[in-house]
Structure formats: structure tokens, C-alpha cells
Amino acid sequence: xxxxxxxxxxxxxxxxxxxxxxxxxxxxxxxxxxxxxxxxxxxxxxxxxxxxxxxxxxxxxxxxxxxxxxxxxxxxxxxxxxxxxxxxxxxxxxxxxxxxxxxxxxxxxxxxxxxxxxxxxxxxxxxxxxxxxxxxxxxxxxxxxxxxxxxxxxxxxxxxxxxxxxxxxxxxxxxxxxxxxxxxxxxxxxxxxxxxxxxxxxxxxxxxxxxxxxxxxxxxxxxxxxxxxxxxxxxxxxxxxxxxxxxxxxxxxxxxxxxxxxxxxxxxxxxxxxxxxxxxxxxxxxxxxxxxxxxxxxxxxxxxxxxxxxxxxxxxxxxxxxxxxxxxxxxxxxxxxxxxxxxxxxxxxxxxxxxxxxxxxxxxxxxxxxxxxxxxxxxxxxxxxxxxxxxxxxxxxxxxxxxxxxxxxxxxxxxxxxxxxxxxxxxxxxxxxxxxxxxxxxxxxxxxxxxxxxxxxxxxxxxxxxxxxxxxxxxxxxxxxxxxxxxxxxxxxxxxxxxxxxxxxxxxxxxxxxxxxxxxxxxxxxxxxxxxxxxxxxxxxxxxxxxxxxxxxxxxxxxxxxxxxxxxxxxxxxxxxxxxxxxxxxx
Numbered sequence: 001x002x003x004x005x006x007x008x009x010x011x012x013x014x015x016x017x018x019x020x021x022x023x024x025x026x027x028x029x030x031x032x033x034x035x036x037x038x039x040x041x042x043x044x045x046x047x048x049x050x051x052x053x054x055x056x057x058x059x060x061x062x063x064x065x066x067x068x069x070x071x072x073x074x075x076x077x078x079x080x081x082x083x084x085x086x087x088x089x090x091x092x093x094x095x096x097x098x099x100x101x102x103x104x105x106x107x108x109x110x111x112x113x114x115x116x117x118x119x120x121x122x123x124x125x126x127x128x129x130x131x132x133x134x135x136x137x138x139x140x141x142x143x144x145x146x147x148x149x150x151x152x153x154x155x156x157x158x159x160x161x162x163x164x165x166x167x168x169x170x171x172x173x174x175x176x177x178x179x180x181x182x183x184x185x186x187x188x189x190x191x192x193x194x195x196x197x198x199x200x201x202x203x204x205x206x207x208x209x210x211x212x213x214x215x216x217x218x219x220x221x222x223x224x225x226x227x228x229x230x231x232x233x234x235x236x237x238x239x240x241x242x243x244x245x246x247x248x249x250x251x252x253x254x255x256x257x258x259x260x261x262x263x264x265x266x267x268x269x270x271x272x273x274x275x276x277x278x279x280x281x282x283x284x285x286x287x288x289x290x291x292x293x294x295x296x297x298x299x300x301x302x303x304x305x306x307x308x309x310x311x312x313x314x315x316x317x318x319x320x321x322x323x324x325x326x327x328x329x330x331x332x333x334x335x336x337x338x339x340x341x342x343x344x345x346x347x348x349x350x351x352x353x354x355x356x357x358x359x360x361x362x363x364x365x366x367x368x369x370x371x372x373x374x375x376x377x378x379x380x381x382x383x384x385x386x387x388x389x390x391x392x393x394x395x396x397x398x399x400x401x402x403x404x405x406x407x408x409x410x411x412x413x414x415x416x417x418x419x420x421x422x423x424x425x426x427x428x429x430x431x432x433x434x435x436x437x438x439x440x441x442x443x444x445x446x447x448x449x450x451x452x453x454x455x456x457x458x459x460x461x462x463x464x465x466x467x468x469x470x471x472x473x474x475x476x477x478x479x480x481x482x483x484x485x486x487x488x489x490x491x492x493x494x495x496x497x498x499x500x501x502x503x504x505x506x507x508x509x510x511x512x513x514x515x516x517x518x519x520x521x522x523x524x525x526x527x528x529x530x531x532x533x534x535x536x537x538x539x540x541x542x543x544x545x546x547x548x549x550x551x552x553x554x555x556x557x558x559x560x561x562x563x564x565x566x567x568x569x570x571x572x573x574x575x576x577x578x579x580x581x582x583x584x585x586x587x
Contacts, residue, residue: 103408
């Protein structure tokens with residue numbers, strides 16, 4: 001989701017220092033597709049091959065499209081196949097009447113992989129970065145509370161700002177009102193003194209881990225809304241080690257410090273920060289790239305779709321142009337079956353022009369897990385648990401993708417409450433922040449609201465504020481049954497509770513996009529599913545089943561995957577090309 005907060009990986013131990021200061025049945029349509037796919041499998045042996053390539057990438061979301069770019073750049077003959085009629089997956093940007101908005105994720109936490117690919121595609125001048133001092137806000141008790149944030153200083157100066165600045169963690173602990181004093185003291189003990197050790201032989205949920213280390217109040221008021229913003233998930237079923245692995249490993253760093261016998265996580269966080277700084281110095285960004293700050297929220301001037309559209313154009317299929325048979329992109333091609341034989345892989349697709357077959361030396365699927373059901377069973381039966389495994393204790397089958405709606409609305413600035421925000425951020429009508437998060441305990445159905453017009457320039461006319469709202473998720477699946485008007489009404493109700501005057505006019509509605517299967521949930525038992533998939537892949541060289549259920553749900557995770565996995569595929573293609581030919585079979 002757009003609430004991919006730049007502080008999520010390393011903020012927890014930094015917050016702590018401030019505390020110290022005193023499936024359901026297969027739908028009929030899907031079953032019909034499986035029956036049709038079965039008939040295609042039977043016919044594919046006699047089907048003419050449409051094309052022969054080095055690698056087929058199935059799925060043109062951010063993971064698949066960036067992978068195809070890197071394979072193409074590495075010299076591979078690649079074909080990118082997508083069931084929809086555009087490249088980009090859930091990244092959909094719009095521009096109309098002076099407004100620029102997103103139907104999916106809203107921004108990214110900047111990483112080298114994003115700046116690198118922007119440089120390679122010639123779109124780096126389109127990159128825009130948010131003001132680094134803008135904090136996320138939490139709605140609690142009828143008031144917006146800022147979470148700690150630095151002022152954009154670099155190196156040691158930035159770290160000092162984050163701790164001692166006007167919106168630093170020290171002020172958050174001393175004078176902030178998001179946590180009560182008992183809650184602050186409990187968090188301080190866990191952060192700076194120690195906490196109960198992790199239970200042996202038990203996978204902890206996010207709620208269990210945070211409550212054990214920092215207390216129930218930190219969970220309810222800080223981490224619960226954060227989890228809603230990133231995963232639209234339920235912290236009672238999400239696995240801490242799978243979903244928030246970067247935070248979970250801080251505890252391991254803590255116990256790795258010899259004198260830190262009780263595992264106080266603040267010291268593990270410091271150790272990780274030192275290590276991270278060394279890693280970045282050892283592998284600095286290319287000096288030809290545009291300057292950037294790690295983790296700073298970013299986007300493109302005309303929206304995130306700038307990236308997949310540039311990749312589509314590079315591969316010969318500009319966005320919105322008629323299909324080009326000479327391009328390396330095939331739109332409205334749905335994978336129906338995949339077979340393996342002595343010549344490699346034969347993929348059969350359902351297309352607007354009938355079944356088409358493509359032969360390849362390697363195949364990478366970036367399809368969501370639920371789209372794999374019945375498609376690759378023949379070639380990789382070990383992938384079946386992704387959709388069929390019974391998840392004991394959470395009542396799931398396979399990997400769950402809850403529904404989420406992205407609702408973009410605009411209100412006149414005069415409609416916002418006349419209140420001054422804490423820590424000198426000024427009037428609310430200026431929306432000086434990343435956005436606002438709603439803990440489930442507050443009774444606001446909207447998960448979070450991104451203040452889009454404050455993050456990036458030129459997103460709306462100057463007299464308006466633009467808001468992207470996310471609603472739904474694991475704990476509110478019935479959202480999928482609401483009409484567009486009902487979705488907008490729920491969002492408008494939440495905005496009025498948190499941001500607007502009682503007499504605010506109706507919103508200007510720009511879009512209400514429901515994603516029925518939005519974000520894969522890294523719930524309890526997720527790691528064994530991925531481990532089983534890795535074992536199956538090891539016995540099927542040249543085939544990889546990937547996606548954001550495996551490598552991370554955030555935009556930069558997907559872009560980084562596209563770069564790193566391309567190296568794996570290119571190495572395989574080189575080795576397979578250089579391998580001696582198999583001797584002819586005996587008569």
C-alpha cells in the first residue's frame with residue numbers, strides 16, 4: 001500500500017529511547033478457466049509455437065516488469081506476458097483537471113534499486129522526493145499525534161535531529177501524549193533494560209512480539225495502525241518473523257551483544273544501524289545517479305506508473321499503443337499451462353486471438369499465488385501449498401489476499417479544521433505530514449489517509465487538499481461488498497471525524513478502486529510454504545515461482561527483486577548455454 005512508511009524498518013528501537021524519559025471455494029469462473037486450461041494442455045503438443053525466447057516472465061506488475069527490463073538489459077531474449085491490458089499491475093496513476101493520483105500504492109521508500117532503474121530508463125529527472133521532515137500522524141483520542149522524525153539532516157546530524165529535534169524521539173517520550181506514562185515506562189524497560197525472552201518452538205504474531213518486548217500500549221497505538229497501513233493485515237495472524245523480519249532481527253542483534261543479557265532491543269537497533277552504515281559506505285550509489293536519501297518517500301512527477309510505462313516502451317509496447325507483434329510484451333495473455341521437456345519449457349497462453357504457445361529456456365512467474373491454481377501443477381506440483389495448504393490456527397488455505405479499496409478525494413483547504421498541530425507543524429489545513437493512521441481502537445473504518453498533495457508538488461490545484469484513503473483489509477473483508485457510493489461515504493465519514501469541519505462540503509471524488517485480492521498476508525506458517533517452494537524449484541532448473549508474497553510487498557522490494565533475480569536467471573542461461581549437449585539416446 002501507499003502507507004509504505006520510510007521509517008518502518010528501523011524506527012522501533014529509536015522510538016524506544018523516547019519512551020525512557022520518565023479460502024473460500026473456487027469461483028465458477030476460475031473453475032471454468034481451469035477446465036479450459038486442461039483442454040489447452042492436451043492440445044499444446046500439436047500447437048504451433050508462436051515464439052522461442054530465452055526467458056518468459058509471466059506477470060507484468062512491478063516485480064515482473066523490472067525483471068524483464070534487467071533481463072533485456074543483460075542481453076537475454078525476454079518475453080513479458082500479462083493477463084491485463086497494461087503493464088504495471090496494481091500501480092495505476094491518473095492525471096486529470098490538474099489532479100494527479102494513484103489507484104494503488106502512493107509512494108516508495110527510496111532505495112538504490114529505484115534510482116538505478118530510473119537512471120537506466122532515462123526517467124530520473126521525473127523523480128520527486130518528499131520533505132524528509134514530514135511525519136506520519138496517528139489519530140488517537142480525538143487528536144492527531146506526530147510520530148518522531150528528523151529534519152532531513154545528513155549523517156550524524158540527522159541522527160541527532162531524530163533523537164533531540166523538535167519532533168524527535170526524546171520529545172515524543174517527554175511531552176508526547178500518544179502514550180500514557182505507564183505505557184512509556186513499560187516500553188522503556190523493554191527497550192533499555194530487557195524483556196521476556198522469545199518463547200521456544202513458537203512462531204510469534206506481531207501482536208505477541210510487540211507486547212512481549214514493548215508492551216500492549218505501544219502495540220495498540222503505534223504498531224497496530226502501522227501494520228494496517230503497510231499490510232492491511234491482522235497483527236493477530238501476521239507472523240512477526242515473516243512480515244516484519246527487519247524489526248524482528250533487531251532482537252537477535254540485541255542478544256548477540258555479550259553484556260546485553262536481557263535483550264534490550266535499543267542496543268540491538270544501534271548495532272544494526274552501525275552495520276547498515278558500513279554496508280552503505282562499502283557499496284555507495286553510482287555518482288552519475290541523482291542524489292537521494294535512503295528511505296525518503298519518493299515518486300515520479302506524473303505518478304508511479306511512470307516506471308512501468310517506461311519499461312513497456314523500452315520493450316517495444318508503449319502504454320496505450322496498439323499491440324505490436326514485434327515487441328517483447330504480450331498483453332491480455334493469460335498463462336493457461338506450463339510443460340517441461342527436453343527442449344526446455346512450453347508455455348500456453350489464452351489470448352484474444354486464441355491459444356498461443358511460446359517455448360523458452362527459462363520461465364519466471366511473478367503471478368499472485370491465487371493465480372497459480374491449476375496452471376503450473378504439472379511442471380511444479382510442489383507449488384500447490386501456496387494455494388492449497390491448510391494454515392492451522394488461522395483458518396486459512398494457502399496465502400490470503402484480502403480486499404482493499406483505494407479512494408481518492410479532494411476537499412477545499414477551507415474545509416479543514418482550524419487547529420494548530422503539535423511540535424510547531426502549523427495549521428492542519430496545510431497537512432504538514434505523510435498522512436494519518438487510524439488505530440482499530442478508534443472506530444474509524446478507514447485504515448489510513450495519505451496527504452498526497454503535501455507529499456509531492458503539483459498533485460492538485462492550490463485551493464484543494466488531495467487525500468488517498470485505504471479501507472478494507474484482513475479485518476474488514478466485507479468492504480468488498482460495498483458499492484462505490486458506499487465506499488466514498490465511509491471514507492468521507494472518516495475524514496470528517498479526523499480532519500474536517502462539521503460543515504465541510506461533499507468531497508470531489510476522483511476515484512474509488514476496489515482491489516479484491518490486494519496484498520499477500522505473511523501470516524503464521526508463511527515461512528514453511530516458501531521453504532517447500534524453494535525445495536520444489538531446486539528440482540526444476542530454469543523455473544522460478546516468485547512474487548511479492550515471497551520477496552516483500554513494498555514497491556522497492558519488488559524493484560530490488562527485479563534487479564537481483566535477473567542476475568540469477570542470466571547466470572542460469574549462461575551456464576545452460578555452455579553446458580555440453582546431451583548424448584543421443586540409444587536406439
